Amino acid sequence: MFVADLTFDCYQDTTLDSAEAAINRVVNALRFNGQIIGDEFPTVLKEGYFITRVMCPEQDALHPLNHSPFVKHSIKLLQEAGLLAPKVKIIGQDIHANGADACKAPNSYILYTTYVHTCSPLYCGDDFLPVPLYRIPAIANGDYKALIKWQEDWQACDQIQINGATRCEFAALSEISNLDSDLSRRGLDLTKRIRFLTGKPVYYYLYRVGGEDLATEQARKCPSCGGDWLLPEPWFGLFDFRCDSCELVSNLSWDFQ
Numbered sequence: 346m347f348v349a350d351l352t353f354d355c356y357q358d359t360t361l362d363s364a365e366a367a368i369n370r371v372v373n374a375l376r377f378n379g380q381i382i383g384d385e386f387p388t389v390l391k392e393g394y395f396i397t398r399v400m401c402p403e404q405d406a407l408h409p410l411n412h413s414p415f416v417k418h419s420i421k422l423l424q425e426a427g428l429l430a431p432k433v434k435i436i437g438q439d440i441h442a443n444g445a446d447a448c449k450a451p452n453s454y455i456l457y458t459t460y461v462h463t464c465s466p467l468y469c470g471d472d473f474l475p476v477p478l479y480r481i482p483a484i485a486n487g488d489y490k491a492l493i494k495w496q497e498d499w500q501a502c503d504q505i506q507i508n509g510a511t512r513c514e515f516a517a518l519s520e521i522s523n524l525d526s527d528l529s530r531r532g533l534d535l536t537k538r539i540r541f542l543t544g545k546p547v548y549y550y551l552y553r554v555g556g557e558d559l560a561t562e563q564a565r566k567c568p569s570c571g572g573d574w575l576l577p578e579p580w581f582g583l584f585d586f587r588c589d590s591c592e593l594v595s596n597l598s599w600d601f602q
């Protein structure tokens with residue numbers, strides 16, 4: 346992950362409100378296109394220009410070749426607010442964050458996130474590195490907004506169930522664990538779409554916690570087809586279960602690990 350500064354020069358008088366709205370539009374468009382990652386982008390006003398700090402999955406993530414139609418449109422609209430197209434300056438690599446997938450053609454993908462992950466929710470099935478979204482064909486309306494929204498909701502549910510301090514805990518847990526929850530249904534629709542666009546298997550992750558005992562948990566069957574799905578070794582040290590016909594993965598209950 347790379348830290349970058351976007352500089353927006355003012356070439357004519359503008360108001361703070363219209364400049365802010367125009368910059369926000371660009372930032373949102375870049376975010377829904379996977380070119381920048383995270384949900385907080387501090388913007389500072391300097392003498393005649395604005396600087397917005399962002400995180401990118403790759404050094405060349407902000408190259409115009411990666412722009413979605415919405416990004417291009419938002420950059421064009423900067424003019425109306427008296428701003429020029431942003432200049433990109435890479436500050437350097439974030440020492441905390443993981444790298445981006447570099448595989449030319451992954452053999453499969455995994456849709457996976459947690460509340461602590463600040464990266465793409467699409468992982469390479471060969472080496473489990475996050476895939477910059479703009480590397481796969483756009484999912485709908487020219488970008489990946491539906492996928493980013495699914496990730497936001499998944500992370501919010503995960504945060505609520507981990508904190509365990511409210512009655513929402515159980516509803517949130519059900520959303521990320523059950524095959525037939527609203528969130529899983531949305532996620533499975535997304536995997537179906539990515540499978541269609543890439544022609545590769547796309548696994549969907551189901552969270553697992555609780556259960557009676559280790560033996561019962563190990564005997565757990567695929568919740569979709571009822572088949573055996575326990576792996577001899579966990580896939581990437583994380584997924585103890587995988588059903589190749591349903592393209593589902595899960596972990597051994599966190600209570601018995």
Ligand SMILES: [Zn+2]
Nearest residue numbers: 446448469472
């Ligand atoms: Zn890879």
Ligand SMILES: [Zn+2]
Nearest residue numbers: 567570588591
């Ligand atoms: Zn199955």
